Amino acid sequence: MKKIVILTPRFPFPVIGGDRLRIYFLCKELSKHFSLTLLSLCESKEEMEMDVSDDTVFDNIERVYMPKWRSYFNCLCCLPTKTPLQVAYYKNNEFQKKLITLSKVNDAVFSHLVRVSEYTKNINLPKIIELTDAISMNYERVSGLAKSFGFKNLVYSLEQSRLKKYEKSIATKFDYSVLVSQIDKDYLFHPDDAVYERVLVCSNGVDTQTLSYEYGKGYKQLIFIGNLYSIQNLDAAYWFAKNVMPSLREIDDYTFKIVGRIKSNDAKKFDQFDAVYLTGSVESILDEVRGSLAGICSVRLGAGVQNKILEYMSLGIPTITSSTGLEGIEATPDKNILVADKPSEYINAILKLSKDATFAETISLNARNYVVSKHSWGTRVLPVIKACKSLLIDNHIES
Incomplete structure (x- = not known):
């Protein structure tokens, strides 16, 4: 079975919250076809020590501690540069070293979010980046509407321009990029762009078994x-x-x-x-x-x-x-x-x-x-499954 190392900027356990849910259920579907190793940054000792032995998605889990003070220091250092804060915040040398080691025993790298995209630049393996949202579009809306958020709004305004350029350019470094909607895709890329056909749209799913149907009436x-x-x-x-x-x-x-x-x-x-x-x-x-x-x-x-x-x-x-x-x-x-x-x-x-x-x-x-x-997860992640198979299985057979 082909092996993929999954990079995440946040530990995806417990499986709650939008970005954790998305990457976990996406990996749950991938695990039906590939052997997965999770390499994740953790911002607390609790995450580093969390017992996830009952997980059935990842065959191996590697963690790297990334305290918030170091992330803040990274952001401070990058202010004079063109690097987005989103990327600088998650810069960690130990994480990079672990990825280099894991790349020697894996067949592909799957990056979750633009935050960990830098780590893969010198990794000579098939690569996919799961961008999820066009974060720069989010920031543009915040800077244009949420004037009452003061300093935060200033940060969003400064970040938006450099982040949009980065999102557009980083897609050229990956075999495939994944976004959650056509709106996000069309915000970042034009049909004439060389990468356009390699940008997949994969919407979110929902766990309909856990979130079971029960209509209630008469309440306000x-x-x-x-x-x-x-x-x-x-x-x-x-x-x-x-x-x-x-x-x-x-x-x-x-x-x-x-x-x-x-x-x-x-x-x-x-x-x-x-x-x-x-x-x-x-x-x-x-x-x-x-x-x-x-x-x-x-x-x-x-x-x-x-x-x-x-x-x-x-x-x-x-x-x-x-x-x-x-x-x-x-x-x-x-x-x-x-x-x-x-x-x-x-x-x-x-x-x-x-x-x-x-x-x-x-x-x-x-x-x-x-x-x-x-919106079943199995249906929604099919484009990603097909992309991984085309990189790791179909190409392997052809060669």
Whole structure:
């Protein structure tokens, strides 16, 4: 069996959060065809010592400790250069040495995110990079809209230009690049670019067995799932709490539950809003969100495919998303998903779901059918599987 070494900038365990979910389930499908070794940076001693002996995806797991202070120092040193902070943050000599050693006993390298792309430049093996999102498009939106985020916004503005150039150029160093949506691909590359045909679109999947369908009716709870350490999720949840919830509360006893990690200083910003509840990290997302009237995806910033939408749909929770949130998802508005951008549009959608149980359940059923048929991981990662086989199996047979 051919062997692939998987490079990740963050330890993918526990398997929660968008980037961890994506790389883990992608590797789960790859492991059906190849032997995988994980080489991952870890930012804490807990990650270095975490017991993952029950994992069945990776045949071998190598870890390298990368404390945050070293990452911050790397970023400081790179400011006068053209290297994106996203890349400098994860520079680690020990990681590079381990990859060189592993490259001697593996047949290919699979890099997860642009953050670890530099490590492969001098590795003479077939290479694939899983970019996921066009991060520079995300940064462009943040710098153009999130003026209230002060210093963060300044960093995003400075980073955006150099990152876009880097994303476009790094793709030329790999046999294949992978993005989560056609929108991300077309933002970075033109059809006339030499690499265009080697840039694969591989959307996110959803674990429909774990996120089982269970439609609930009669509740007035609205939920938002997301890591609020992310400026995109923080902006989305805060915007909805500020601009939609006060008007809803005047109509009926609607509540808004935000499920996900959040910094204590950011949590205080929500104290001013009535009936807005923060759970922080939870052991079971299912227990927190079952029976909700609607899942909210009010993102104004960001790129790629929103996992929260796929999770809502799989669970049977009618979904209301912004136009930005719908990008990369082929669901049909008013059939299996609702789309809103203005506060009044969110309110109208919520009231319709609340007053018309038949309509709400139809949206719920259609949404579940959509993710089952269109977003199984096995189906979504097929382009990546085929690319790996073409590099490692088909070429080997020809030679």
